[in-house]
Amino acid sequence: MRPEDELSSPPGPRLATWNVESIRARHDQVIAWLDENRPDVLAMQETRCPARLFPTAHFNRLGYELVIHGGDGGHGGVAVAVQETDDGLSSVRGIDLGFPGAVAPLDQPRSISLTWRSWRIHSMYAPNGAKVGTDAHRVKLAWFALLRQWLALERTDHPHSIILGDLNIAPADIDVWDARRYRMRNLTSPLEREAFAALLEDGLVDVVRSHYEGVPVFTWWNRRSDFYETNRGWRLDHILTDAETARSIEAVWIDRQERGRDGSTDHAPVVLDLLSTKPAGHAGTAGATPLVGSGPT
DNA sequence: ATGGTGGTTGTACCA
Numbered sequence: 001m002r003p004e005d006e007l008s009s010p011p012g013p014r015l016a017t018w019n020v021e022s023i024r025a026r027h028d029q030v031i032a033w034l035d036e037n038r039p040d041v042l043a044m045q046e047t048r049c050p051a052r053l054f055p056t057a058h059f060n061r062l063g064y065e066l067v068i069h070g071g072d073g074g075h076g077g078v079a080v081a082v083q084e085t086d087d088g089l090s091s092v093r094g095i096d097l098g099f100p101g102a103v104a105p106l107d108q109p110r111s112i113s114l115t116w117r118s119w120r121i122h123s124m125y126a127p128n129g130a131k132v133g134t135d136a137h138r139v140k141l142a143w144f145a146l147l148r149q150w151l152a153l154e155r156t157d158h159p160h161s162i163i164l165g166d167l168n169i170a171p172a173d174i175d176v177w178d179a180r181r182y183r184m185r186n187l188t189s190p191l192e193r194e195a196f197a198a199l200l201e202d203g204l205v206d207v208v209r210s211h212y213e214g215v216p217v218f219t220w221w222n223r224r225s226d227f228y229e230t231n232r233g234w235r236l237d238h239i240l241t242d243a244e245t246a247r248s249i250e251a252v253w254i255d256r257q258e259r260g261r262d263g264s265t266d267h268a269p270v271v272l273d274l275l276s277t278k279p280a281g282h283a284g285t286a287g288a289t290p291l292v293g294s295g296p297t
Numbered sequence: 298a299t300g301g302t303g304g305t306t307g308t309a310c311c312a
């Protein structure tokens with residue numbers, strides 16, 4: 001899963017997403033992983049921690065600045081850690097916490113959007129959805145409708161986009177360890193899969209799937225029982241990019257071993273390594289129109 | 298038929 005050069009730094013930017021399932025309970029694991037893998041950007045979900053109680057100092061010591069959104073009451077919450085630059089200035093701008101203008105129940109702390117280098121970066125934590133047919137499930141679908149609108153709006157201003165997060169959808173049967181058993185259920189239902197597919201129809205590329213075509217890869221294993229040990233998992237954590245960014249990928253990998261640590265969060269980190277330079281013919285194309293409909297088939 | 302775990306908050310809830 002992890003590329004051969006696992007301990008060396010990639011030539012270009014490294015971005016990762018990780019559902020940390022409480023940053024206060026898990027900061028030792030997260031900080032150790034950051035220290036070892038040194039992503040430029042780590043999008044975190046389910047931080048379950050109000051901003052004032054966030055273990056910020058641990059991140060600062062490693063040279064990361066933080067953007068934090070919510071987590072009050074021990075539910076939800078997202079954050080983005082970004083490697084500090086040498087000039088002492090913040091390397092992020094244009095921060096949006098949540099979907100601007102959203103009203104309850106779509107105003108929960110589940111998203112951060114910010115500009116970093118030439119990319120618009122989004123850390124997303126979709127509602128779990130509980131069970132098909134419940135209010136929670138309808139809220140999940142409404143959240144995805146709003147996400148689609150928000151990303152379409154954002155992409156008119158920022159052609160280079162990277163969406164990282166726990167979207168709480170297994171996009172296809174291959175993304176579930178036993179698709180038949182969990183058919184038409186929460187995380188697999190047709191309306192959820194349509195919501196995910198709509199993002200690809202808008203021109204975003206599911207870069208994990210496009211790099212593991214036809215191969216089952218999982219990012220979440222239920223903590224109960226021996227689901228991890230027996231690899232009964234799901235692919236719920238995703239990285240989507242615009243088509244041009246998708247053409248400049250060095251590697252995509254899931255740090256499956258990290259999930260096996262004692263006391264680990266139940267999700268594995270998902271990592272995107274980009275090439276240091278744009279592909280030939282695409283240098284200096286800031287402002288280019290994103291290609292549409294070029295996602296994996 | 299529906300187990301099994303963990304975090305946070307508070308004696309249930311969310312995942």
